[in-house]
Amino acid sequence: MWLFRRNILYSANLLIGLALAGCTLKPLYKSGSEPADFLQNIELDAPKDPDSYVLYNRLVERLNGGQGARYLLSVTPRKSESRAGIAEDGRAQRKIVTGFADYRIVQIADGSEVQSGSVKAFTGYAQSGSNVAILAASNDAYDRLMIQLADKILDTLILIQPHTQTQP
Secondary structure: OHHHHHHHHHHHHHHHHHHHHOOOOOOOOOOOOHHHHHHHOEEEOOOOOHHHHHHHHHHHHHOOOOOOOOEEEEEEEEEEEEEEEEOOOOOEEEEEEEEEEEEEEEEOOOOOEEEEEEEEEEEEEEOOOOHHHHHHHHHHHHHHHHHHHHHHHHHHHHHHHHHHHHOO
16 A cells, blocks of 8 residues: 555656656746847836835846836835834834835836736834844845835836837
């Protein structure tokens, strides 16, 4: 009985291995690939506030749009903060920071909208320690939030990429 189960397990592993061997997986950001070419054709709108700079810098690392870019990406981040982990005396032990980034991508040539949407992320930080420690934790949480939002925007852009390539 044990030998029979073992043979079935080996057979299943062999079939899965053969199925995956036929898969044509390609690196996503490899130069010359469709996603990389699409991302290199996106120019970023200038940041408008301090949080936008962190988000902008993260996006610039992946988007190399320069002269000849076909698309313009505008991003507007929003954030809110809420108390969490309330102590007996009513003080918050932690803060939860929730952020949204509304993005809009348009064709530069005619100004037509290709895609728009919103992404959401959250992070938190401790409210305990000295004032300097709390301020440092707060700043770090906001930076992490903007990086998460930028990464989610990039993921979304890669997912919509085939739709934009087929448009005239």
